[in-house]
Amino acid sequence: MRCTIPEISWHNRDPVLSIDIQTQTDEPFYRLASGGTDSHVLIWHVTPNEDGTTSIEFASDLVRHQKAVNAVRFSPCGSFLASGDDESAIIIWKKRLESDAPELGGPSESEVVSKESWLVMKILRGHLEDVYDLCWSPDSTSLISGSVDNTAIVWDVAKGTRSILGDHKGFVQGVAWDPKNDCLATLSSDRKLRVFQSSSKKLLARVGKAPLPVPKDHELNGKKINLFHDDTIQTFFRRLTFSPDGELLIVPSGVIEPQETSKKITSTTLVFSRKLLSRPVCYLPSLDQYSVCVKCCPVLFELRNIDPSTKPESMFLLPYRVIFAVATASAVVLYDTQQPMPFGYVSNLHYTRLTDLAWSPKGDLLMVSSTDGYCSIITFAPGELGIPYESNEQTKTSNENSETAQAEVACSQESNEDLASTQSNLANIDLTKDDDFEGIKRLDDEVSEEAPAVTKESGNDDETSVKLKENVNTNSHQEVAQSEDLNSNHCDSPDPKCNGNLPDAVKNCGATPSSNVPNVEDVITPGNSGKKARRVQLITLSSPKSKKKLQC
Numbered sequence: 341m342r343c344t345i346p347e348i349s350w351h352n353r354d355p356v357l358s359i360d361i362q363t364q365t366d367e368p369f370y371r372l373a374s375g376g377t378d379s380h381v382l383i384w385h386v387t388p389n390e391d392g393t394t395s396i397e398f399a400s401d402l403v404r405h406q407k408a409v410n411a412v413r414f415s416p417c418g419s420f421l422a423s424g425d426d427e428s429a430i431i432i433w434k435k436r437l438e439s440d441a442p443e444l445g446g447p448s449e450s451e452v453v454s455k456e457s458w459l460v461m462k463i464l465r466g467h468l469e470d471v472y473d474l475c476w477s478p479d480s481t482s483l484i485s486g487s488v489d490n491t492a493i494v495w496d497v498a499k500g501t502r503s504i505l506g507d508h509k510g511f512v513q514g515v516a517w518d519p520k521n522d523c524l525a526t527l528s529s530d531r532k533l534r535v536f537q538s539s540s541k542k543l544l545a546r547v548g549k550a551p552l553p554v555p556k557d558h559e560l561n562g563k564k565i566n567l568f569h570d571d572t573i574q575t576f577f578r579r580l581t582f583s584p585d586g587e588l589l590i591v592p593s594g595v596i597e598p599q600e601t602s603k604k605i606t607s608t609t610l611v612f613s614r615k616l617l618s619r620p621v622c623y624l625p626s627l628d629q630y631s632v633c634v635k636c637c638p639v640l641f642e643l644r645n646i647d648p649s650t651k652p653e654s655m656f657l658l659p660y661r662v663i664f665a666v667a668t669a670s671a672v673v674l675y676d677t678q679q680p681m682p683f684g685y686v687s688n689l690h691y692t693r694l695t696d697l698a699w700s701p702k703g704d705l706l707m708v709s710s711t712d713g714y715c716s717i718i719t720f721a722p723g724e725l726g727i728p729y730e731s732n733e734q735t736k737t738s739n740e741n742s743e744t745a746q747a748e749v750a751c752s753q754e755s756n757e758d759l760a761s762t763q764s765n766l767a768n769i770d771l772t773k774d775d776d777f778e779g780i781k782r783l784d785d786e787v788s789e790e791a792p793a794v795t796k797e798s799g800n801d802d803e804t805s806v807k808l809k810e811n812v813n814t815n816s817h818q819e820v821a822q823s824e825d826l827n828s829n830h831c832d833s834p835d836p837k838c839n840g841n842l843p844d845a846v847k848n849c850g851a852t853p854s855s856n857v858p859n860v861e862d863v864i865t866p867g868n869s870g871k872k873a874r875r876v877q878l879i880t881l882s883s884p885k886s887k888k889k890l891q892c
Contacts, residue, residue: 341724342392343686345716351376355711357576358411361698363638364418370700371399372707373421374715375409381423383456388705394717400456404431410576411473415480420461422483424471430464430485432497466493466502473579475517477538484524486512492526494541503541507534510571513578520586527578529571533591535617550619552596559599567610567620569593569630575669577695579633583662584640587614588677590664592631596623609634609666622655624675629668633696637663639703641726643678654678660729665706667694672708672718689716
């Protein structure tokens with residue numbers, strides 16, 4: 341293991357708030373994206389050398405944000421980049437291809453010296469405050485974002501529609517999407533971990549307190565304690581993550597608070613199992629500092645076996661090792677799932693707080709960002725982390741990802757109208773049934789029956805959405821979602837051909853809405869033939885802008 345800090349002014353020495361490395365690429369280098377308080381998103385080419393050093397080359401400067409960029413994330417297919425800022429805007433970028441039309445007015449000054457050119461595909465607007473974290477769905481068609489406005493939003497990137505997860509009572513500082521596409525996880529400053537079902541957006545778990553695994557004679561035996569730090573810790577982010585196989589959820593900013601206030605608290609990183617999220621299965625102490633970010637290595641490794649004559653032991657019942665890095669305020673701790681003790685510790689990297697972590701697709705490089713304006717690089721020699729684990733299931737998954745990447749690349753070459761229709765077809769995947777969440781539903785912190793309902797909204801601000809807004813309760817969480825579809829020429833007007841400006845309630849009705857609605861009093865329901873039907877308010881939805889017929 342080797343650690344270097346390149347003398348590069350990443351964002352004019354302003355704090356670097358987020359970094360991410362593209363997962364799907366055929367180039368001989370790793371494509372890195374970084375976001376900082378200078379409101380720029382920068383693209384870099386990172387090339388590991390045989391002698392353990394790393395070459396970094398500037399590739400492009402993305403300059404559409406107006407305020408600090410808090411999160412940058414590449415899509416799993418590798419075709420798109422999402423970035424969120426302090427202006428509550430989320431921008432979806434796509435690398436310009438040779439087949440794309442040239443930009444009006446010619447290239448900008450930054451593009452003249454850039455090796456790459458990136459286009460704005462869409463701007464998602466729906467949050468009211470700063471966007472702190474982002475995470476893509478495994479099929480690259482949806483995105484979840486966390487914000488200071490106490491909400492998390494699940495976006496359909498192609499259509500621009502959104503579903504608001506409004507159960508939070510504090511800043512949503514971390515979001516994660518299950519690799520199996522079954523559930524979503526959020527971590528908020530209200531000291532709660534929440535898990536939602538990805539398909540229905542139903543709240544499955546709200547975890548804030550749990551008993552510690554202590555001896556019977558211990559003072560904390562049988563008592564529930566807070567699992568997470570409150571909002572007094574000095575960090576903007578609490579970036580949690582799922583393991584690559586989806587079996588574990590690793591959450592930072594954990595804490596063990598003693599009953600006596602005179603005793604010192606212990607900061608931890610918590611590990612949850614997907615089968616039982618009501619309490620952690622493992623506490624990983626982070627010494628004197630709280631943890632702010634966790635990232636798993638995308639490569640699974642074989643179990644270490646000191647004695648070949650015996651079966652290797654592991655802390656978890658997994659046939660492989662999952663390696664993950666935990667970033668505290670000033671150090672990086674490396675763990676694996678075979679032992680409770682860390683196998684690596686890197687400290688004194690930066691002068692100020694750490695903000696984000698990023699693994700390379702091959703697992704040979706780990707990058708760390710900091711508010712001091714620099715990024716450090718931790719490299720691993722071949723075989724240093726272990727032997728990569730191969731199985732039939734892993735090979736099958738890699739083939740599926742390859743097919744998805746090819747479909748996304750072909751999709752990105754088409755117009756915005758074709759992009760919406762093609763990506764909606766990619767969402768046809770098999771979701772796990774509720775049986776997989778038997779352990780999740782048996783909670784210590786029971787989910788209230790009156791939890792706020794998730795609201796689905798359309799992505800276009802037209803007369804249809806305005807009429808709908810006038811007829812709903814003003815206290816509900818529904819708002820008119822705004823999104824901007826931009827073509828390759830950065831045109832700000834939406835595509836009039838797009839049929840995504842109707843609410844989902846209309847699209848799923850099974851027939852075209854009609855104003856000829858029968859009288860409610862004439863309708864006789866089964867079992868109530870002698871009763872007078874209740875009069876309800878009916879809303880007729882229409883779209884004067886769209887001439888196409890609704891397809892259900």
